[in-house]
Amino acid sequence: MHTFPAVMIGGPPHSGKSVLVYRLSQILRAAQVAHYVLRACPDGEGDWSQEASADRVRLLRQKGQFSSAFVEQVCRDIARRHLPLLVDVGGKPTLEQEQILRACTHAVLLAATPEGLAEWRERAERCGLMIIAELQSVLRGVDQITEETPVLRGVISGLERHQTPDGVMVQKLAERLRHLLEFPPEELRERLFQQAPTELIVDLERMAHSAGIERWQPADLPSILAETPAAALSIYGRGPNWLYAALALHAAPQPVFLFDPRLGWVQPPVVESGDQPSTALVWHPTITPAFTWLEATPVQPHLDYDEVQQVVAPILDPQRGVILSGKLPLWLLVGLALTYRRHPWVAVVQAQQYDCGIVVLSQDEHYQVGDAVSIG
Structure with a gap:
């Protein structure tokens, strides 16, 4: 159903994407915004990776490899979506894997460095995505909003596993996603x-x-x-x-x-x-x-x-x-x-x-x- 957005959350490895996706989904659920988180990466970490113990996460995590069949299946899932999607993608997509990005409609970009953001900005633009936010991720510090429109830009902090990031940037991004993803529940x-x-x-x-x-x-x-x-x-x-x-x-x-x-x-x-x-x-x-x-x-x-x-x-x-x-x-x-x-x-x-x-x-x-x- 192409009336529903599919928002890609992308950035280099270890930038905090999975933690951010989990926290955004929590906020959207509390606001009763119907959506689904699609992990478009063979690692396949679901909510359990944030809620289970660190030892259990290490046991359950299944490191896999991208394949043509996997990419095709994920693209098909996005294309036939029945709810708005948040799409958590891998950190180093090849040109073939960029098909997953092209199947999406919007993008939230996350990186620890300006260079990382620039790389993903070029990738998102090449794939025809409308960029919602560009965020520099830091483990320590405070959230900072440097620009709100048309693209939300600034610093987001505290994206550590088993933490609950709740700064101003998380809330502002969740609000923007709520307006994009929300459909009358009835x-x-x-x-x-x-x-x-x-x-x-x-x-x-x-x-x-x-x-x-x-x-x-x-x-x-x-x-x-x-x-x-x-x-x-x-x-x-x-x-x-x-x-x-x-x-x-x-x-x-x-x-x-x-x-x-x-x-x-x-x-x-x-x-x-x-x-x-x-x-x-x-x-x-x-x-x-x-x-x-x-x-x-x-x-x-x-x-x-x-x-x-x-x-x-x-x-x-x-x-x-x-x-x-x-x-x-x-x-x-x-x-x-x-x-x-x-x-x-x-x-x-x-x-x-x-x-x-x-x-x-x-x-x-x-x-x-x-x-x-x-x-x-």
């Missing part, structure tokens, strides 16, 4: 909900608001599931992976659809279990006395939804509960959870809380939905 919902494949739509934002929930907690699961019909449903909005998995398992065997800002409404792939698991993922089953912990890691940093519609997962002991983890797209994680739904119980791990799995389905009186099961 109009946006109506447009998207008209395309939903099912009559029943679970709107996570409205559900949280009506329940007085500011941040989803595992303890919310029993009441949420009790209020949700066990019927075919479509799920819309931001929420932890265990919430999506619990709703999908609650609806099973009725179909469930997820809204993906890159793909639109998608159904989790049907994942079979077999003796020859798919080689598109590396499977790490760990058997404990109480459960099997299955960690799945994609071989490539970017999984194409159209290419993983016939995934085969390992056969696990049906008498044990299952804990699922791995840096997976939400639609694939939900598909995996559905695969093992006949086990005594199923739990999923969120990267930010990697020492435990959250129970999302249970037929065992010793495990209740919402319980945290330690895997340490």
Whole structure:
């Protein structure tokens, strides 16, 4: 949908792009501006990289290489966007990788030096992007605005991982993005909900608001599931992976659809279990006395939804509960959870809380939905 902007956040390596993108997204979410952050880099660092511990980030970070297939997939995702995008790009794009920039509409440039900004300015102009801001990034100091229009220019400080930069430049840039990205929420919902494949739509934002929930907690699961019909449903909005998995398992065997800002409404792939698991993922089953912990890691940093519609997962002991983890797209994680739904119980791990799995389905009186099961 080309009515939605796609704002590229670009600059040399180690200039603080990922930290800035995360903070801007936080502010936009608080202002209820619908958007999606697309990590257009094989490193694939999501929100977990800012929220998880430093040790966990080092374990989860998956350094990958740009490839023609990756570039093509990202360009396709940008072109068919269903929401406004913030696009976090790599720091050293080749001419081929600049196709990703050309697929965007606007640019925010970030660099530690004037030379770095000049290089990226030339690149953004060559790719036909409208530059919103040019920011010099410093670790220590204070924000300074030297020019507001037509391009926001100045110094931005404190873009360190696990910090919350909140200076005047961050706020001014977030305000400018809000005016660019904001669409009437009811109009946006109506447009998207008209395309939903099912009559029943679970709107996570409205559900949280009506329940007085500011941040989803595992303890919310029993009441949420009790209020949700066990019927075919479509799920819309931001929420932890265990919430999506619990709703999908609650609806099973009725179909469930997820809204993906890159793909639109998608159904989790049907994942079979077999003796020859798919080689598109590396499977790490760990058997404990109480459960099997299955960690799945994609071989490539970017999984194409159209290419993983016939995934085969390992056969696990049906008498044990299952804990699922791995840096997976939400639609694939939900598909995996559905695969093992006949086990005594199923739990999923969120990267930010990697020492435990959250129970999302249970037929065992010793495990209740919402319980945290330690895997340490």
